[in-house]
Amino acid sequence: MESGLKLKLFISYSHLDEGLVNEFIKHITPLKNNGVIDEWYDRKILGGDDFQDTIDNNLDNANIICLFISKNFISSNACIKEKEKAFYLKCSKGVIVLPIILSPCAWLDDMELRKVLAYPTDGKPVISHSNNDEAWVDVYNGLKKIIDEMSKYKQLNLKTDFIEFLNSAELLSKAHYKKERITLDDIFIYPYFEKYDYVKGNEKKINSKELIEKILLIEKILLAGENQAGKTTFCKKVFSKLHELSMVPVYVAGESSNSYQGKIDNIISNCFSQQYEGLEFKEIDKIKIVPILDNFHYAKEKEKHIKDLEEYKHQVIIVDDIFGLNFKNESTISAYSHYKIQELSPSLRNELIRKWASIGQQELPLIHENEVYREIDSKEELINTTLGIVIGNGIMPSYPFFILSIISTYDTATPLNQEITSQGYCYQALIYMYLRKHGVKNEDIDIYINFLTEFSYHIYKAKKYEIPQHEFDLFMKGYLERFNMPIEQEVLIQRLRSTRIINLDSFMNYSFCYQYIYYYFVAKYIAENIEETKDDLCNIVYNLQRDENAYICIFITHHTRDDFVLDEIILSACELFSSYQPATLSKKELHFFDEEVSSIINAVLHLPDNSPEKEREERLRAKDEAEQENQHRPPAPEVEHSDDLTLAIRKSIKTVEVMGRIIKQRAGSLKKDRLEFLFEEAMNVHLRILSYFFELIRNVDGQREIVDYISCRLEKHIEDNEGKKPLSKDQLIKISKNIFWNTNFFIIxxxxxxxxHSLGSNKLTQVIDSVCNKVDTPSAFLLKHGILMWYNKNLQVDQISDKIKEDGFSETAIKVVKTMIINHCAMHSIGFRDKQKIEDKLGITAKKLLVEQSKGKALSMANKN
Known part of the structure; x- marks a missing residue:
């Protein structure tokens, strides 16, 4: 056997038994000479080595662990710890644990030792034999049998095409513009799973990496996940880990309702033959085989298959819905550990984006960190916008496939499947891809698209998100009267259900599986029938406070270039807070605020101590918590039931978001003057809201009323916390005023x-520059430089320094722009000289900068002395 294939044998023993251990080592000399094994025990530790670390490293890397059991062994704490670690490695890594009984002792009372086969035969101690050599030959033969069995599996190799499957990123393989072919490792990150406890009836979040690393500790796994949630990717990762642990995983790909026909053992055997070479299936001990059954929900005889799987100790079963498994015997399903794939949190989305952005970077010349941040930030905003997180609670699942498909589509300016269409946007690309993936021919795609367009508008007009079976049948009847259907109705519906475009739930209601598909097709119908649907369009445009309308409106502008749509959106925007002039943030406008600007907390005047990476990590953690909390929050009440002011503000914000999306999407197709007009009108909506806000807080009586309210709440808080020293009335009023003005400042x-973020884009720099320079107010200046900082990573210190010295610039506006700069520096890499420039020009100091300056002065003085 080649040296690279040597098995590592670890000897755990008490030093009091060293003489017997040396006898063992002499007897296994043939195995060592033949290059079969390489034994290790603590006498091999060299001088200067860290004693315990060396033992632990060799124990962790062992293939076979021999425990030399005696009264000395079982009374040694160090030996018992090694024994416990050995059995942990047996369960977690499949390591062979071989107890060798040296002398009579109470080893059978140890629950772990009594479960494994001990040597010499029947556990008869070595020294109880009439001749020790006979006992060692027995041990040698037992060890050789184990080694022969382990060596046999070295002949078992994965076939080349299956290795390619394991490494393949599948539909995303050719999706990156910097690398001809990407692998799964290029883009894989570990998602979180939700573990469901049937006994306790609760759920907890776990990292899938932890689950995969400890895969052998969990004998039966049942994982659920939506379409494209990453179920097959998990199967690949589990397969690779099990193979690494010298197990024999067998992957079964359930791809349709025809899957899993026949005996499950035959199915596994056939898949084994397709994936391995070197040994026959019948030669493999079933204790080592781990069936990985993907898309098991397609199986028609699930309960029978599960029962037949009992002879396999380890199993991994993948389904779309755990609770959809309808078994007579509940104990059958409860024997499995249940998990569900979770959508990616903001921090995991960021990790995935970073991984994608890093592909091919090593081949580029030296680039600045802020260029990397620009790519990451732009992609993160693209993802949040496209998933729908910016406008509402998400219209597309936050799974790796969707995220990378979005990035790929925008990076390459072409959809994932170029054979279907080259028109462009990710939503359309995904829909077309789903259809092609499930066997829809190019020439038939138009039939499916037309059906989905009509079906979505039917649901929209019914003011529902789902319709019952009888209503669906009526829709189908009407559809077939109006349109020719070259495809059988059953085939069309079945295909749309198998693609997870349309869903038939357990209540027998039809709906779209994902909201983005529904919104996309409703918008398509309205855009293609503008004259017929003008009332619908106006209702949507003038009620953008509803998330549904905002999404549909954005999709309408994707489907049509009709000026009527844009004109209606602009007209709606002009009517929002129309009785107010856009805020300027000039001295004249904010003199009342400038009088209180000294109350704003001084912390905003200093650059943060954290590195950009640390700052970004903390912000992502906060987003994770906020998104998690939002998922468990009950649905918000319908906006129509809100008060008029709340409704108006929400409508204004949503309208600007829609206008911003239109401007960004059509940055290269709308004429420049049209883009400038849209940008200015959208900007003015927000600035008119600010004017309304200033009117509210300018009122002295209103100020006093709010400050008194804060004071009462503060006093009550102090009273409720024993041990806190009470404050005087003047102190309470002073603190309350500070809270009031700081809150107002951060609202601005x-x-x-x-x-x-609603209006900015690095593709609109000229447009934004033109509009803001024309408006020429402090507020327009702030917006312009806020966009330059975030989207272009460009901080123009000299221009800002000169501008804020002009007479018209309010102290409040100066403090706002300084806050923007501090926020920019917190998120980006800023050199020492540039930090000095910020301090010199703008008076914004950094604690670290001050420390360095102090050191420099001290060093200078020391040199003089």
Whole structure:
């Protein structure tokens, strides 16, 4: 046997038994000389080695662990710890544990030792034999039998085409513009799973990496996940890990309702033959075989198959819905550990984006960190916008496939499947791809698209998200009267259900599986029938406070270039807070705020100590928590039931978001003057809201009323916390005023941040520059530079320094722009010289900068002395 294939044998023993251990080592000399094994025990530790670390490393890397059991062994704490670690490795990594009984002792009372085969035969101690050599020959033969069995599996190799499948990124393989072919490892990140406890009836979140690393500790796994959630990817990762642990995983790909026909053992055997070479299926011990059954929900005899799988100790079964498994015997399903794939959190989305962005970077010349941040930030915003997180609670699942498909589509300016269409946007590309993947021919795609368009509009007009079977049948009857159907109705519906475009739930209601598909096709119908649907269009445009209308409106502008749509959106925007002039943030407008600007917390005047990576990590963690909390929050009440002011503000914000999406999507197809007009009108909506806000807080009586309210709440809080020293009335009023003005200040900052992300784009730099320079107010200046900082990573310190010195610039506006700069520096890599420039020009100091300056002065003085 080649040296690279040597098995590592670890000897765990008490030093009091060293003489017997040396006898064992002499007897296994033939195995060592033949290059079969390489034994290790603590006498091989060299001087200067870390004693315990060396033992632990060799124990962790062993293939076989021999436990030399005696009264000395079982009374040694160190030996018992090694024994416990050995059995943990047996369960977690499939390591062979071989107890060798040296002398009579109470080893059978150890629950772990008594479960495994001990040597010499029947556990008769070595020294109880009339001749020790006879006992060692027995041990040698037992060890050789184990080694021969392990060596046999070295002949078992994966076939080349199956290795390619394991490494393949499948539909995303050719999706990256910097690399001809990407692999699964290029883009894989570990998602979180939700583990369901049938006994306790609760759920907890776990990292899938932890599950895969400890895969052998969980004998039966049942994993559920939606379409494209990453179920097959998990199967590949589990397969690779099991193979690494010298197990024999067998992957069964359930791809349709015809899957899993016949005996499950025959199915597994056939798949084994397709994946392995070197040994026959019948030569493999079933204790080592791990069936991985993908898309098991397609099986028609699920309960029978599950029962027949009992002879396999380890199993991994993948379904679309655990609770959809309808078994007579509940104990059958409860024997499995249940998991469900979770959507990616903001931090995991960021990790995935970083991984995608890093592909091919090593081949590029030296690039600045902020260029990397620009790519990451632009892709993150694209993802959040496309998933629908920006406007509402998401219209597309946050799974790796969808995220990378979106990025790929925008990166390459072509859909994933170029054979179908080259028109462009990711939503359309995904829909077409689904249809092609499930066998729809190019010439038949138009039939499916037309059906989906008509069906979506029918649901929209019914003011429902789902319709019952009898209503669906009526729709089908009407559809067949109006349109020719070259495909059988049953085939069309079955295909749409198998693609997970249309769903028939357990209540026998038809609906679209994903909201984005529904919105896409409703918009398509309206866009293609503008004259017929003008009332629908106007209702949508003038009620953009509803998430559904906002999404449909954006899709309408994708489907049509009709000026009527844009004109209606602009007209609606002009009517929002129309009795107010856009806020300027000039001294004249904000003199009342400038009088209180000294109350704003001084922390905003200093650059943060954190590195950009640390700052980004903390912000992502906060987003994770917020998104998690939002998922468990009950649905918000319908916006129509809100008060008029709340409704108006929400409608304004949503309208600007829609206008921003249109501007960004059509940055290269709308004429420049049209883009500038749209941008200015959208900007003015937010600035008119600010004017309304300033009117509210300018009122002295209103200020006093709010400050008194804060003061009462603060006093009550102090009273409820024993041990806190009470404050005087003057102290309470002073603190309450500070809270009031700080809150107002950060509302202004928040408004500009919202405008920046709603309207900004690095593709619109000239348009934004032209509009903001023409308007020439502090507010327009702030918006322009907020967009330049975030989208272009461009901080123009000199221009900002000169502008804020002009007479018309309010102290409040100066503090807002400084806050923007501090936020920019927190998120990006800023050199020492550039930080000095910020301090010199704008008076924004950094604690670290001050420390470095102090050191420099001290060093200078020391040199002089």
């Amino acid at each position: 900052c928040g408004c500009f941040e919202k405008m920046t």
